[in-house]
Amino acid sequence: MLFTDSVYVGVDLTSGRKASTYAALDCDSNLIALADAELEEVLSFLAGQKTALVAVNAPSHVNHGVVKKNLQAESLTPHSARGAEMRAAEYDLRRRGIAVRGTGAKESLCPASVRAGFAFYKKLSRLGFESYPEDGAPHQWLETNAYACFCALLGSRPLPRMTLEGRLQRELLLYELGLKIDDPMVFFEEITRHKLMNGLLPFELVYSPAQLDAMAAAYTAQQVMQKSAEVIQMGNQWEGFITLPISVLKEKYN
Numbered sequence: 001m002l003f004t005d006s007v008y009v010g011v012d013l014t015s016g017r018k019a020s021t022y023a024a025l026d027c028d029s030n031l032i033a034l035a036d037a038e039l040e041e042v043l044s045f046l047a048g049q050k051t052a053l054v055a056v057n058a059p060s061h062v063n064h065g066v067v068k069k070n071l072q073a074e075s076l077t078p079h080s081a082r083g084a085e086m087r088a089a090e091y092d093l094r095r096r097g098i099a100v101r102g103t104g105a106k107e108s109l110c111p112a113s114v115r116a117g118f119a120f121y122k123k124l125s126r127l128g129f130e131s132y133p134e135d136g137a138p139h140q141w142l143e144t145n146a147y148a149c150f151c152a153l154l155g156s157r158p159l160p161r162m163t164l165e166g167r168l169q170r171e172l173l174l175y176e177l178g179l180k181i182d183d184p185m186v187f188f189e190e191i192t193r194h195k196l197m198n199g200l201l202p203f204e205l206v207y208s209p210a211q212l213d214a215m216a217a218a219y220t221a222q223q224v225m226q227k228s229a230e231v232i233q234m235g236n237q238w239e240g241f242i243t244l245p246i247s248v249l250k251e252k253y254n
Helices: 039-047 066-071 078-082 090-095 110-128 146-154 164-176 194-199 209-226
Strands: 007-012 020-025 033-039 052-057 140-143 232-236 240-245
Touching: 007 039, 007 209, 020 039, 020 209, 033 039, 033 090, 033 209, 033 240, 052 209, 066 090, 066 240, 090 232, 090 240, 140 209, 140 240, 146 164, 146 209, 146 240, 209 240
Parallel strands: 007 052, 052 140
Antiparallel strands: 007 020, 020 033, 232 240
């Protein structure tokens, strides 16, 4: 399917059903695609877009020891330095109370989902996607972190992503931000005494954690292109940047 306007795509690589989950928004925040898919299916979707910015919820680079060197320079104990296997952007988020995973110094030592991310970035490059920002390039990619996005947008740490309340919280946030998705409050309207007594809650009305992460990534891509002054990039050119859809981060998230 070919869309004449810009498409903003978020890709999450932590889906349990298939290799990934992707979401796509148009310029008016309509959700034009949302699916669990193998990576080749995602690439096929992207190849059909005239203009697209893809935000990937996965690390784009291994760490190059920047954090470890800085901590060693501050005379930290060897034990503390060994626990510093993370990139500069990840360290910055952690010190603010946003508990993101650190990325190892070698691909072979990273979890399977992270290695899948590295492979996906390489496939995007072969497809002609450039690393954002690249002036005039119709196809670009950037790295984001969905959990950090939700923290930044909420102003606090969200409820656990696998719980019903955590999913509803994230869905309501995205709905309030203007994404034209299902209103999460309908879930409560569908609950009756009979359904509750028989465990027949309408879970089909609530998006999955992977879908919500993909939509948060897509929203980030949209903000980058439409409101670039309202986003922030953390990190460096050696280890990559994490882009978040907010211009200023709090010192501490609780």
